Amino acid sequence: MTTELERLTVRLREFARVREWEQFHTPKNLAMALAGEVGELVAEFQWLTAEQSMSPDPDALARMRTELADVTLYLVRLADVLGVDLMAAAGDKLEDNDRRYAADRYRGSAEKAPPSPPGA
Amino acid sequence: MTTELERLTVRLREFARVREWEQFHTPKNLAMALAGEVGELVAEFQWLTAEQSMSPDPDALARMRTELADVTLYLVRLADVLGVDLMAAAGDKLEDNDRRYAADRYRGSAEKAPPSPPGA
């Protein structure tokens, strides 16, 4: 069975192929493009308070959705050219995190070896 | 039917819930965490040539896979707290790009209004 992520991967491959853009799509270049898009995403949140970020106005949310899309497209494309199965990798990492951050020890606390993150 | 992305979303929600980390998971904070992880991913490629980045050695590839996983986990979590359907957003954006960058006009060319990207 083909998953929606696999379908997106194939569509991106075809998108690059018909434009002869595979030459630009080295992992190095795609990692940079991903960083550029994440920069745009972060910029959407930079002057918002924590509270404001939780309920952005419709225009802001629409822009955030577009930036999330751009990040997703480059992430999926980068994983593809590297031959990495993104869902398997994420699943493995989440299991690691689950073991590493025992729920009863880290409950309610962001106190870990900084700047390690609570959550993912 | 539940997709693998939906399952991952639910697992991340549960991961945060049992640790009482939802309080840290504002969109603003998650966008920063995503940026931090993308920084680690980019760092893996910084001294590689384009060619080297296309065939990283096994150790480097394993680290890249882990960083791709971290980026995925925060991206999926951020989309979830914002209520954005990542696959729908990515699909919409890819359609936009398909219209915007006509294949016969942009074939083989990275010449677009910079720094716009060829590919995704």
Added chain:
Amino acid sequence: MTTELERLTVRLREFARVREWEQFHTPKNLAMALAGEVGELVAEFQWLTAEQSMSPDPDALARMRTELADVTLYLVRLADVLGVDLMAAAGDKLEDNDRRYAADRYRGSAEKAPPSPPGA
């Protein structure tokens, strides 16, 4: 007269030269290294509230200082290999911003064409 920034620029040049690292210091690579370091800097702030970020504990502040240093080193090195005078460029941009964001119009407001930033 030699400024402290010029002295730092020359020291970085020498640092790269004696290690024969100039071959790695293309603008492209240095931009990636800068992005990687900024990712580490952002990570220091990701779980802090706005208030906490204004008075970090001594350990956190020491780490932030180190990350600011890393960012500075790559920024200065990148400007050098591109032949850009960082202080002149920053001065020019600040003058532009001064004209663009009239004080009496933008006073107290982050409402600009997003995601443009209030402040610099």
Added chain:
Amino acid sequence: MTTELERLTVRLREFARVREWEQFHTPKNLAMALAGEVGELVAEFQWLTAEQSMSPDPDALARMRTELADVTLYLVRLADVLGVDLMAAAGDKLEDNDRRYAADRYRGSAEKAPPSPPGA
């Protein structure tokens, strides 16, 4: 004696003060703004080869100069609100790097505990 960096710091302080933007200039927000600008800088290099990045055309170089300026402005402002002396911090870090990466051991090699960088 006042250095050019100190003068820029004071100008940025005044720039924020007259617009009543100090309320937005928490270290957390400024770190995000810095990340956003570095994203724009990286995007300028993403499709360039290493060689092309060494001799960008005049238009690209002008954009790079502007992005370098934006990065500098936020970096200087962030250091100021944190009370960090950027030049002292950078000098300390460069001395550390000088000791850590002995020239005769690391000559010509990017082989360090990855993704540590050769150069700064």
